[in-house]
Amino acid sequence: MKNLLASAEEIAARCQRLAADINTGRITEIVKKYENDYGDYLFIIADKVELKGER
Numbered sequence: 001m002k003n004l005l006a007s008a009e010e011i012a013a014r015c016q017r018l019a020a021d022i023n024t025g026r027i028t029e030i031v032k033k034y035e036n037d038y039g040d041y042l043f044i045i046a047d048k049v050e051l052k053g054e055r
Helices: 008-024 026-033
Strands: none
Touching: 008 026
């Protein structure tokens, strides 16, 4: 699949790391580190710009 934010290899490696964190219980520390009251969503507003030589 094209245009992914990460390669298939990186996705597989990160999934393995996530599984290890879940199995060891480390995931609890990680979740606590990122707790916040800001909500669960992120909205990104962007404009497409034309680069030199691109058409």
